Amino acid sequence: MGIVFAEPGDRRAVEEGTAFTPRFGADGLITALAVDAETGAPLMLAHMNRESLARTLETGEAWYWSRSRGELWHKGATSGQIQQVVEIRVDCDQDALLLRVRVGGDGGCCHTGRRSCFYRAVTVEPGTGAARLVPAG
DSSP: OOOOOOOOOOHHHHHHSSOOOOOOOTTSOEEEEEEETTTOOEEEEEEEOHHHHHHHHHHSBOEEEETTTTEEEETTTTTSOOEEEEEEEEOTTSSEEEEEEEEOTTSOOSTTSOSOSOOEEEEEOTTTOOEEEEEOO
């Protein structure tokens, strides 16, 4: 017996009720932000479909939908950076998820080898208005 997601009710039920009714977009996906369970630091942004969300809930490990590869993706299956899910939170209208995770392996999440995919900050150069990237502090 797999995980079953109820259909969203009216606005009050979605925002104030206790039923988990994830609102997947027209593409069948919901946005998921993974953060470090201890520090709250953002680690990576990904997407989930019904199957990956159900597998995550069933296994306690993060599964995502790879838009670029068009397939399910068990985070860390090849790198060893398995994300053990501590808690899943949902936003007010249930169309975005926040996963608090502990990362296995070397503790990184980014395919570049960094701890976080959010390693750069956007700045605007005075005088030119040019936006550029600098190391995040």
